[in-house]
Amino acid sequence: MKIWIMNHYAGGMYFDKGWRHYQFAKYLRQHGHKPVIFCANSGHGNGSVYFDQAPVFHEKMAEEIRVPFVFVKARPYRDNGRKRILNMADFYRNVMIAAKLYARKRGRPDLILASSVHPLTLVAGIRLAAYFRVRCVCEVRDLWPESIVAYSDRWRQDSPLIKMLYWGEKWIYEHADALIFTMEGGLDYIREKKWDTGNGGKIRPDQVFHINNGVSLTDFDEKAENYPWKDPDLLDENSFKVVYTGSIRHVNQLGIILDSARLIQNQKIRFLIWGDGDELQALKRRVKEEGIKNVVFKGRVEKEYIPYITRNADINLIHWGISPLLKYGVSFNKIPEYLAAGRPVFSTIKPEYSLPGRYGCGFEAECFRPDKIAEGIISMYGLSAQQREIMSASARKAARQYDFEALGSRLMEIMYRVMRG
16 A cells, blocks of 8 residues: 655654654555655754755655655744744645645555644645545544643633634544544543544544554664663662653653652662753752752763663653643653663553553552652662562563554554455
8 A cells, every 4th residue: 555644743753763653654664565754844843944955845765664755845943932833834735735746746645644743734634535535544642732721821621712623623533534542542532522423423432543652672672782871870780770761841840850859868769860951950950959969960862872771770760740631541752662671660650551550560659749759769679689570571571562563563454444444
């Protein structure tokens, strides 16, 4: 099949040679299909433009996997303001044009996989599928506008704009031939909104699927072997290393980790935090001013070094700010990577569809409080070497469920099912 994958933000995958749709395209190509990835020609939030050669789109071949990327013109932007909204509108308008021009040059698709984050990509996928008279699978990686309501003090569910966005979301779900949610509770969300056939709506439960974010175990192991990060704190055999890698922004609420660390008197337990973000300097000041001696901020590190870092942790820390969206499950990219490291994990949150609880590869805090987080980490420190070894093996075993080989197979099954009608 000729499968068009539409993801506004997939341009970085061409250069990084990895992540979700790059891996899916690689898998589909290996199994005889012909994937094409449509993405924006502008970088996400960094003001960059990838290619300037064409007015509407520019095609580049990802040589390692022999998959074309179609870079669609969209203005650059640097923040979440007006220009980002215009960038979304640019991509929506221009991908409609680019897809039709590309079809004249390379042939029409047999199926379209349209992936959010923002919903205009899904609308474009549905409209283009109707134009080409093919099926469209919509992949939902973020709940819009539910995420806006959850994380904003400004917007409420009864706001006119939010109501309009809910209407648009419902329209997308009803017009897609199938829905894939990265969070496991996608069907729970639809039922809660009463959009499913069981509640008088139009969406059949057998149209709704789940494919988690994943990890390429082959790539992870290769990087862990070939990209060592020689950090004395990480390699200190006399300390118990709790490792966090990721963004350090307000939404991550890393201040609670500092609060938890202050409660841990055993100085063998050390928190090593890799990452960057707009809260990094403020948190560093807290560490200095409050004399928190068991937390060390390591700064940003290139992603190829993350496998080595996480593989040398005693605990890998899954952390996110508390949110009402946790009831639908979580699908952080970091979780499969932490599992691939083959080390026990500790989660500061306890969402629905919990992976540590399901696979027995770690602990979760009883609730999102510093004392409970501290208690959980101290409990893991007190485990025997054999108990931690069992958790490590369970983590690695769980990672195989989220290897892109397994997830790609699942995606292909869904596509065949959709094609059969």
